[in-house]
Amino acid sequence: xxxxxxxxxxGSTIPIMALGTYSSQNDREETKHAVQxxxxxxxxxxxxxxxxxxxxxxxxxxxxxxxxxxxxxxDIFLTSKLWGSDHHDPxxxxxxxxxxxxxxxxxxxxxxxxxxxxxxxxxAVPDEAEFEPVLDLETTWGGMExxxxxxxxxxxxxSNFSTNKIQRLLDFASIPPAVDQVEMHPRWxxxxxxxFCGDHNIHISAYSPLGGxxxxxxxxxxxxxxxxxxxxxxxxxxxxxxxxxWGLSKGASIIVKSFNKERMKENMGALDLRLDDHDxxxxxxxxxxxxxxxxxxxxxxxxxxxxxxxxxxxxx
Ligand SMILES: NC(=O)c1ccc[n+]([C@@H]2O[C@H](COP(=O)([O-])OP(=O)(O)OC[C@H]3O[C@@H](n4cnc5c(N)ncnc54)[C@H](OP(=O)(O)O)[C@@H]3O)[C@@H](O)[C@H]2O)c1
Numbered sequence: 001x002x003x004x005x006x007x008x009x010x011g012s013t014i015p016i017m018a019l020g021t022y023s024s025q026n027d028r029e030e031t032k033h034a035v036q037x038x039x040x041x042x043x044x045x046x047x048x049x050x051x052x053x054x055x056x057x058x059x060x061x062x063x064x065x066x067x068x069x070x071x072x073x074x075d076i077f078l079t080s081k082l083w084g085s086d087h088h089d090p091x092x093x094x095x096x097x098x099x100x101x102x103x104x105x106x107x108x109x110x111x112x113x114x115x116x117x118x119x120x121x122x123x124a125v126p127d128e129a130e131f132e133p134v135l136d137l138e139t140t141w142g143g144m145e146x147x148x149x150x151x152x153x154x155x156x157x158x159s160n161f162s163t164n165k166i167q168r169l170l171d172f173a174s175i176p177p178a179v180d181q182v183e184m185h186p187r188w189x190x191x192x193x194x195x196f197c198g199d200h201n202i203h204i205s206a207y208s209p210l211g212g213x214x215x216x217x218x219x220x221x222x223x224x225x226x227x228x229x230x231x232x233x234x235x236x237x238x239x240x241x242x243x244x245x246w247g248l249s250k251g252a253s254i255i256v257k258s259f260n261k262e263r264m265k266e267n268m269g270a271l272d273l274r275l276d277d278h279d280x281x282x283x284x285x286x287x288x289x290x291x292x293x294x295x296x297x298x299x300x301x302x303x304x305x306x307x308x309x310x311x312x313x314x315x316x
Contacts, residue, residue, distance in 0.1 A: 018045035020257030034259035035061035049081035059101030084117030090143030109153040131302040164313035244270035
């Protein structure tokens, strides 16, 4: 099976087109079916997280497909993420994730947000009592490095980290993060972070690469933008393919969610689209506005972040 991939700073390779598995419906059979459909179409990179509730369905779909020889485990790149309530003990957090997945290892384990929660916290939108007031990245990252040493994952990284927070991490880490998974699309281009990560050999994975058009918190602003639409017309492509093609042109891997067979295929088609310099210049002119702003992690009393500017270190 042919698929595109890039090499990370740890030596692993990561396929550049991934299927996201967050869905507000969180229907186990639907998720499982989507993963198996995607596998048949050539997707080899799957993105899940404890907080999505999709680990069991993703694991079941992959395990069945490995057993019936549709795919080999070594050809799959599986990412999951450490939720804030597991920052105290990433090894236990990942062990529970592996149990839900029914897998012996994940290929990438990411610190989902730079937010530490009380170990008993369960809410996806934490209430004030659930925050730890200090991030304590040293402890969390030490645990992530142990996960790697123990063979529970093949690589480690972060998500939703600003350049400032990555620099803080690099100042003490024995093993640097291989990836920063962040929101990135033509209306949130991450120019500063891309330059910083390029300088430090950290790969960027782009989440919500379409702006999350079907999500309650998402927006159709990316796919509806007249610049994106006119580029699509010019290349006989779709607006979604242009948005994904832009992210790919910047060297990012793309984490796009669709559980619809036609749209999965359409999204895969972005790998064949080549945007020209004129297209890229036009996209640079687009107004920027971050969609996933992280307000749910900000409060005046218990969170270390009193404003969203604190959370993103003014990179918003
Ligand atoms: N690290 C983080 O904090 C973080 C945050 C957000 C997301 N993520 C990851 O990134 C993945 C993708 O992000 P996302 O779901 O927020 O945003 P997205 O991939 O930009 O958008 C997904 C939405 O767009 C629709 N869609 C997909 N392909 C389409 C197409 N070709 N044309 C029109 N609509 C299309 C999907 O509906 P259908 O399913 O009906 O096609 C879905 O409603 C998530 O599933 C998750 O794995 C990570």
